[in-house]
Amino acid sequence: MTTATYGTNAVDWEDRIQFDRLREERLARLKAQLVESDLGAVLAFDFSNIRYMSGTHIGTWAMDKLIRFALLTRNSDPIVWDFGSAAKHHQLYNPWLSTTTAEMDADPHAPHHGAVRPRLESGARAGISTLRGAFNPDAGIAEEVARKIKRELEKFGLLGEPLGVDVIELPVLFALQQAGVTVVDGQQVFLQARSIKTGDEIALLTQAASMVDSAYDKLYEFLRPGVRENETVGLVAKTLYDLGSEYVEGVNAISGERCSPHPHVYSDRLIRPGDPAFFDILHSYNGYRTCYYRTFAVGSASTAQNDAYRRAREYMDRAIALVRPGATTADIVSVWPTAQEFGFPDEEAAFALQYGHGVGLSIWEKPIFSRLVSLDHPEELKEGMVFALETYWPSKDGIGAARIEEEVVVTATGCEVITKFPAEDLLIAGQRYYNVAGPLPVLRSSQSHLNTAAGRGEE
Numbered sequence: 001m002t003t004a005t006y007g008t009n010a011v012d013w014e015d016r017i018q019f020d021r022l023r024e025e026r027l028a029r030l031k032a033q034l035v036e037s038d039l040g041a042v043l044a045f046d047f048s049n050i051r052y053m054s055g056t057h058i059g060t061w062a063m064d065k066l067i068r069f070a071l072l073t074r075n076s077d078p079i080v081w082d083f084g085s086a087a088k089h090h091q092l093y094n095p096w097l098s099t100t101t102a103e104m105d106a107d108p109h110a111p112h113h114g115a116v117r118p119r120l121e122s123g124a125r126a127g128i129s130t131l132r133g134a135f136n137p138d139a140g141i142a143e144e145v146a147r148k149i150k151r152e153l154e155k156f157g158l159l160g161e162p163l164g165v166d167v168i169e170l171p172v173l174f175a176l177q178q179a180g181v182t183v184v185d186g187q188q189v190f191l192q193a194r195s196i197k198t199g200d201e202i203a204l205l206t207q208a209a210s211m212v213d214s215a216y217d218k219l220y221e222f223l224r225p226g227v228r229e230n231e232t233v234g235l236v237a238k239t240l241y242d243l244g245s246e247y248v249e250g251v252n253a254i255s256g257e258r259c260s261p262h263p264h265v266y267s268d269r270l271i272r273p274g275d276p277a278f279f280d281i282l283h284s285y286n287g288y289r290t291c292y293y294r295t296f297a298v299g300s301a302s303t304a305q306n307d308a309y310r311r312a313r314e315y316m317d318r319a320i321a322l323v324r325p326g327a328t329t330a331d332i333v334s335v336w337p338t339a340q341e342f343g344f345p346d347e348e349a350a351f352a353l354q355y356g357h358g359v360g361l362s363i364w365e366k367p368i369f370s371r372l373v374s375l376d377h378p379e380e381l382k383e384g385m386v387f388a389l390e391t392y393w394p395s396k397d398g399i400g401a402a403r404i405e406e407e408v409v410v411t412a413t414g415c416e417v418i419t420k421f422p423a424e425d426l427l428i429a430g431q432r433y434y435n436v437a438g439p440l441p442v443l444r445s446s447q448s449h450l451n452t453a454a455g456r457g458e459e
Contacts, residue, residue, distance in 0.1 A: 003206045003409055003418055008244040008285075017207075017286075022200040023055040023096055026193075027078070033193040034074060040161025041073035042186040043149060045129065048361040049166050049190045051287055054078040055096055056124075058086045060247040060284075066169055067129050071149060075156040081127025081148060090124035097123035130169050137171060146175035153181065164189050195358060195366040196384040201288065202409055205359060205386050206418045208245075208285035209407055212292045215239045215281055216421040223298050223429040225273050229253040229266045236281055245283045249363070252280035255298075259401040260394040262353065273299045274444070276308075276400035277429075282363055289363045291388045292419050293405035296429040300442045308395035309402035309426040315354065315391040316404050319369075323381060323408055323415040329369045330378035332356060332389070336371065342394055347372040353392040358385065359407055385410040386418075402426070 006016045030053055034042055044050045047063045050070045058068070062083065070080040077098045082090060090097055127148055128141065135141045153159040163176070164186020176183050197205065215236045222235055233251040240248050253266035255277040271277060278295040295312075297305055318335040339350035347370070356369025367379040367387060390405040404423055408415040428442045 003202060003416055005203075005207050005210045008207070017200050017203050019055075019200070020096070022198065022204075025198040025200070026052050026055075029196070029198075030072065030190070030193040033189050034072065037164070037189050038162065039164040039184065039186060039189065040158035041071060041153060041156075042164040042166075042189050043168075044070045044072075044166050044186075044190065045168060046166045046190075048194075048287075050080065052190065052194055052361055054080045054094075054123075056080050056082070056086075056090055056094060057287065058083060065131060066167065067131055069127065069129060069145065071152055073152065073156045073158055074161075075158065076152070077123055079123050079125065079152060081125050081145075083128060084126070087124050087126040091122055094124060130171055132169065133171070142169070142171035142175040143178075145172050146179045146181065149176060150179045150181055166190055191366045194360050196382060197360060197386050197409075198384075201360065202384070202386060204286050204288040205290075205407070206409075208283065208288050208290045209292060209418045209420070211240055211243045211245060211285060212281045212283065212290050212419070213421045214243060216279075216294055219279065220296065220427065220429045223271065223277060223296060224431050225271055225275075225298065227271045228268050229255055229271070230268050232277075232279065233266050236279070240281075240283045245285060246287065247284040249282040249284060249289065250280075251282070252278075252293075254278050254403075257399045259403075260399065262392065262401065262403065271298055274302065275299075276301070276305050276395070276402070278401070278403040280403070280405065287361050289359055289361065290407070291357070291359055291363045291390075291405060292407065292421075293390060293403045294421055294423055294427075295402045295404060296427050297442075298430040299428070299433065300440065300444050301426055301428060302395070302397060302400070303443065303445050304395040304397040305400040305402070306426050306443060308393045308400060309404075311393040312391045312402040312404050313424070315393070316389060316406060319356075319389050319391070320406065320408060320415065320417065323410060324413065325381060325383045325410060327381045328378035329356070329367050329374040329381070332369050333371045333374045336391070338371065342392070352390070354390070356387055356389040358387045360386065363388075381410055383410050383412050 045066045051057055053072055054070050068082045070078055072078050129145055130141045162182045162184045165183055166187045173183055218235055218239050232253045236251045237248045255269055255271050256275040259276050275298045277298055280293045282291055315336055319332045322331050336354040339347045344350035351372055358365030358367055386409050388405050388407045392403050394401045406417050407419045408417050433440045
């Protein structure tokens, strides 16, 4: 396991991320999880599961279309049905999609009936799902998907075994059932396999976080009154793409009175002097995501905002101190406040404010940390897990709030934080201002429309 970072290029003079090893170890983990289950095969429509299984990717434009699918059986390597010419591209450039599979001899008159024999057939094939219903239902696309899957299950002697599926369109589900395939929930097989990261996965996640470090440095320089939230989103996206990001999934840019309650979406609001501003940066480097919050104050901070930040940091530090193999998600959330303590009626209403989640090929993987579920259904922390912990606290003035997030790797003796941009104390960004007495203080007891010390009751 390594949390080292490298350049983004491959070189011959340094042992960096090895992508062949990455693909082999991910597939081995998935196969092992499948063997432990009561399923005969797993079928994936989710892009993250397809990538984990097969090491294939066709870009982010198709992630919401459920258009491609991949199958792994107990008796075969992955088979990917892909969009148009992408299948041909896989045949040319993805040699790990083996052309040799083991086939159950189904001929009752064959001398070795029931035996497993090799068969040459590509693991990359043309195929398409229903495009979320865009195809005419009478075109038979769903039935063709079911036919393809049934053929493979029959070929490998697994038609009578349950087929685990991660996500599925209803017409495809109905077509599979009509074809005699027993469909069950297969998402847990995928997520259990993905919950422990390989060394190469940890290196990729660390590299992704290092790119966000740079984005925050650019933000710190850029923030000042008059900057709009959407401009900060553009700055972050450009920084990350310039560094080699595959996909900037989203940037939450929240400022001023929009901080409480947290809206989870940026706007075109202009940042003003003294504003709190927090950001969540989500992007992908070779498939591996970040979820990485930081909070700033612009020009100066009120004492209420600083107090909120210190409270959020305290809850973060308490949680990180408990992370080690053998601890549980219940141990972590037990040191976080209840929903009622920070103004919400129950844990469902406050969900994802005091929160934790696995990070990998998607941003919300196992394990999940929340008082909503973790106290009654704890999950054990294990070496090799990578997850993000998030804390939030509203300021007493009813305007601001603080949001902090750290990504950690569970090590043999504890954990290592891989999000490095400074967050011990509240950072003040933006222009420094001076009056005749010298620089204006960065910590102000309060701010008012009178905008004088007397108006604020300081004289």
